[in-house]
Amino acid sequence: MTDLLTQLPPDPILERRAIIHARAAKTIRRRTWISNFFLAALVAAFLIALIPLGSVIFALIDRGLSSITWNFLSTLPQQPSLIAQNSIGGIGNAIEGTVIIDGLAGIIAIPIALLVGLYLSESSSRIANFLRAIVEIMTGLPSILLGVFAYEYVVVPMKAFSGLAGIVALSVLMVPVIAKASELAFRGVPSTLREAGLALGARSSRVSRGVIIPAAMPGVITGVLLSLARAMGETAPILLVIGASGTWGWNPMHQMSSLPLLTYNYSGSQYPSQRAAAWGVALALVAMVMLLSLGSRFVSARMRKERR
Amino acid sequence: MKENTDTDTQSSGSEVAERIRRSATSDRPYQFLLRGTALFFGAVIVVFVWSVVHTAWPAISTFGFGLVTGSSWVAGTGPYGALPLLTDTVLTTLIALVFAVPIGLASALALLFLIPQKIRSTASSLIELLAAVPSVVYGLWGLWYLVPWFTKTLQPFLAGVTGGRWPFNGPQEGFSVLLAGLVLSIMILPTIVAISRDVISVVPRDLIEGGLSLGATRGQVFLRVVLPSARTGILGAIALGAGRALGETIAVAMVIGSNPQIPHSLFTSGATLASTIATQFGEASGSTGSALAALALMLMVITASVNAGARVLTKRARMPR
Structure with missing residues (x-):
């Protein structure tokens, strides 16, 4: 047997492999060193990515927290003519405007978006595929374009800036985001559940209402809250259409104030006191946005736990 | 019953x-x-x-193709040429990608393979937190922290090291395309990390283990196996990030200096398509308003095509091979 093997001509592949193994063994120490260095660099890059986050949060607390008082959060801003002598007043109406605009935009967008999501998850016709592509592209479009849209179709016909125009812009912004998230959530429901419902003789509307929507609820709620959070921080479309307001106003047909817009306006203000207060406004805005994003995490985690 | x-x-x-x-x-x-x-x-x-x-x-209909090719943009009176805005938009996006792509890919790899399991979900929610901060807050932060840092430290340093040669010549006023690009890179980082992590996570386990079993180190496997086999999806992630950077408005408007000119160095102030719409729409009337809408149309065409491309790439990447 061994004779037979030694008689065989040398196998070029085996020889080559031996050379490679020898070379690999010789370089393993150097390669390991380089590799570890590279891996450390990857982790370092990740830590570098967190520096801006840390810096932003630090800045918000360092410069913003001192302006946050109950008075600041609950009163109206100072008259522009009196700012030089007096305190700059509060942001109560901006908080109110933000909540109204974001809330009403959500009330308009959520039902539409859920039905679009349901349609996209149930249908795979050519029209549905086309709509799906459009919805996905819409989620990536710059929000300022919706400001132009709301300006042309709400501000121009009404001949006035209004909270309503902001609501229109934000709701069109929110629909694709919620529709996409809820489509994924609806698709994530096991098809056996749907088929079981249909096999029991339920209509597909009944199956959607009784099976699909409840089962997909955690994902849907996450998507809704995240899109509310995202819309709340949007400045660009709001900037073009809602105007400005120094008073309380519950009527979206009038001009309104809002936190992101106020942050933007204060940051470029001629009064140093307003420029400094921009951080207080920003902190209030970030707190509200974070509340929604963390809320979405909490709700979905909680609902998932309850399922088990 | x-x-x-x-x-x-x-x-x-x-x-x-x-x-x-x-x-x-x-x-x-x-x-x-x-x-x-x-x-x-x-x-x-x-x-x-x-x-x-x-x-x-x-x-x-009035200005025709000159809207795209004209090299001067003056609000109110005209001429309305978007070339400076287009170049600034593309330049800031490229700067953003230069910073965000390597750091984003590294973060994605670190999140998937290197960071201990215990803190992995915390680490990835920190990156998601970066996406939750509103654009205007990044603008404010850039205005208060990065502008002074640029004028006092970074710009003199870069000009000093290179002897003030191109592209580090010009005014050292903080407000610049470089600063806008840097702020954008922070804002698009979460997008790049999230999408590239998704597409890297579907790289077949066999490929990675095959590489390791052949004696490659982990670093070699990342560079020669993981990244190449996820490259379509990574391109999609980059395109999605670029799409966000092209259309980002408020933060850019706050730090770029709102000065429409064709950039001759990284330190020149500028104005992008989106930032110009944001800063000039309020006072615009008649022809300026319409010209700004033309900018919006250009922005829409550009971002829609970039996003459509990104969609094709990421979709292809997620398909089973």
């Missing part, structure tokens, strides 16, 4: 068929509702696109 089942079993085939037909017909309102809503939203999108085209039309 028992009786029901009995009658059901006794009912003839045609009766069952009839019942199924009836239940299908009575479900029609539901189908109408779904299709109607989808159709309605499609119509809203059409109206949205039309509103931009319609508002831009006077400017397009």
Whole structure:
């Protein structure tokens, strides 16, 4: 047997492999060193990515927290003519405007978006595929374009800036985001559940209402809250259409104030006191946005736990 | 209940068929509702696109192609040439990608393979937190922290090291395309990390283990196996990030200096398509308003095509091989 093997001509592949193994063994120490260095660099890059986050949060607390008082959060801003002598007043109406605009935009967008999501998850016709592509592209479009849209179709016909125009812009912004998230959530429901419902003789509307929507609820709620959070921080479309307001106003047909817009306006203000207060406004805005994003995490985690 | 089942079993085939037909017909309102809503939203999108085209039309018919190729943009009086805005938009996006792509890919790899399991979800939610901060807050932060840092430290340093040669020449005022690009890179980082992590996570386990078993180090496997086999999806992630950077408005408007000019160095102030719309729309009337809508139309065409490309790439990447 061994004779037979030694008689065989040398196998070029085996020889080559031996050379490679020898070379690999010789370089393993150097390669390991380089590799570890590279891996450390990857982790370092990740830590570098967190520096801006840390810096932003630090800045918000360092410069913003001192302006946050109950008075600041609950009163109206100072008259522009009196700012030089007096305190700059509060942001109560901006908080109110933000909540109204974001809330009403959500009330308009959520039902539409859920039905679009349901349609996209149930249908795979050519029209549905086309709509799906459009919805996905819409989620990536710059929000300022919706400001132009709301300006042309709400501000121009009404001949006035209004909270309503902001609501229109934000709701069109929110629909694709919620529709996409809820489509994924609806698709994530096991098809056996749907088929079981249909096999029991339920209509597909009944199956959607009784099976699909409840089962997909955690994902849907996450998507809704995240899109509310995202819309709340949007400045660009709001900037073009809602105007400005120094008073309380519950009527979206009038001009309104809002936190992101106020942050933007204060940051470029001629009064140093307003420029400094921009951080207080920003902190209030970030707190509200974070509340929604963390809320979405909490709700979905909680609902998932309850399922088990 | 028992009786029901009995009658059901006794009912003839045609009766069952009839019942199924009836239940299908009575479900029609539901189908109408779904299709109607989808159709309605499609119509809203059409109206949205039309509103931009319609508002831009006077400017397009007056100035024609000069809107794109004209090299000077003066609000209020004209001329309305978007070339400086287009170059600034593309330049800031490229700067953003230069910073965000390596750091984003490294973070994605670190999150997937290197960071201990215990803190992995915390680490990835920190990156997601970066996406939750509103754009205007990044602008404010850039204005208060990065502008002074640029004027006092970074710009003198870069000019000193390079001897003030291109592209580090010019004014050292902080507000610059470089600063805008840097702020953008922070803002698009979460997008790049999230998408590239998704596409890297579907790289088949066999490929990675095959590489390791051949004696490659982990670093070599990342560079020669993981990244190449996820490259389509990574390109998609980069394109999505670029799409965000191209359209980002408020933060850029706050730090770029709002000065429409063709950049001659990284330190020159500028203005992007989106930032110009944001800063000038308020005072715009007549021809300026229409010219700004033409900018919006350019922005829409550019970002829609970039996003469509990104969609094709990421979709292909997620397909099983």
